Amino acid sequence: MPHSIQPPLQQLLEAVQASAKYRHIDAEFIRSLGAGELEKRRSLKEAIKATKNKLHQVGAAYQDNTPRYARWLEALQSASQAGDPAHLQATCREIMSHHASTRERLPFLPCFYSAILADIAPVHSVLDIACGLNPLAIPWMPLAPGARYYACDIYQDMIDFLNASFPLLRVDGEAMVCDVIQQCPAHKVDVAFVLKTIPVLEQVDKNAGRRLLQSIQADHLVVSFPAASLGGRHGGKGKNMEANYESHFNELIAGQPWSIQRFSYATELVFVIHR
Numbered sequence: 001m002p003h004s005i006q007p008p009l010q011q012l013l014e015a016v017q018a019s020a021k022y023r024h025i026d027a028e029f030i031r032s033l034g035a036g037e038l039e040k041r042r043s044l045k046e047a048i049k050a051t052k053n054k055l056h057q058v059g060a061a062y063q064d065n066t067p068r069y070a071r072w073l074e075a076l077q078s079a080s081q082a083g084d085p086a087h088l089q090a091t092c093r094e095i096m097s098h099h100a101s102t103r104e105r106l107p108f109l110p111c112f113y114s115a116i117l118a119d120i121a122p123v124h125s126v127l128d129i130a131c132g133l134n135p136l137a138i139p140w141m142p143l144a145p146g147a148r149y150y151a152c153d154i155y156q157d158m159i160d161f162l163n164a165s166f167p168l169l170r171v172d173g174e175a176m177v178c179d180v181i182q183q184c185p186a187h188k189v190d191v192a193f194v195l196k197t198i199p200v201l202e203q204v205d206k207n208a209g210r211r212l213l214q215s216i217q218a219d220h221l222v223v224s225f226p227a228a229s230l231g232g233r234h235g236g237k238g239k240n241m242e243a244n245y246e247s248h249f250n251e252l253i254a255g256q257p258w259s260i261q262r263f264s265y266a267t268e269l270v271f272v273i274h275r
């Protein structure tokens with residue numbers, strides 16, 4: 001079909017995918033954002049621009065423009081073959097420094113999972129929602145031998161990399177491309193991670209956080225929000241941010257008979273929900 005007589009949504013998809021920055025993002029997710037923007041905007045050009053802006057806000061802003069997945073996989077392969085846990089952890093840390101969310105967690109990573117999962121460990125199955133590079137933190141997690149690790153995000157190249165990485169991290173893992181606003185993975189697990197993700201999803205659909213918490217099939221959920229400590233680099237602003245997200249979290253769980261644990265780190269406020 002000549003370009004001009006293609007439906008506008010197809011033209012929008014092709015225009016967005018022509019940009020290297022968005023090429024690996026799930027086409028269904030681009031369509032769903034694009035369809036909303038075509039309804040709201042006056043022209044195809046404006047809808048394309050608005051779709052790209054949203055994709056930047058919810059995904060591209062967090063990661064390097066050109067992630068070096070092939071190089072990272074080689075580094076992981078040689079670290080895994082060397083059989084030295086410290087070398088493997090150093091390699092994982094280096095890779096995690098290329099995604100803003102995991103990079104911020106690196107200073108407190110050694111105590112993060114051991115503290116928040118202390119009452120649940122050893123964990124037999126995990127679902128990591130909108131995972132980014134967080135599965136590279138597996139060497140710090142108190143997982144049971146043979147644990148299953150499911151993970152999802154909107155980037156196909158990231159998901160391919162994670163699927164190749166799981167055997168090197170010695171875990172039975174499966175990563176999938178998924179827009180969790182449209183559909184949450186239905187796996188039944190011990191623990192689901194929803195780390196620093198609710199505010200991102202709510203930029204697209206203000207009810208996405210509440211729906212997600214209801215539909216995840218997990219006995220325990222680890223839900224976190226970006227924050228900053230009192231003396232942290234965001235000063236008073238960070239304190240406000242933490243208070244705002246805490247009250248938002250309380251609204252999201254209002255009326256639920258769940259018990260909650262709270263943990264606060266320099267850049268992350270964490271709630272563990274026991275159902």
Ligand SMILES: C[S@@+](CC[C@H](N)C(=O)[O-])C[C@H]1O[C@@H](n2cnc3c(N)ncnc32)[C@H](O)[C@@H]1O
Nearest residue numbers: 059101102130131132134153154179180195196
């Ligand atoms: C703030 S980062 C958090 C990453 C990870 N959970 C962590 O804390 O290290 C948000 C992640 O959500 C992903 N994402 C954005 N929209 C999504 C959607 N609709 N479905 C699944 N993942 C999404 C982005 O690609 C990005 O990796």
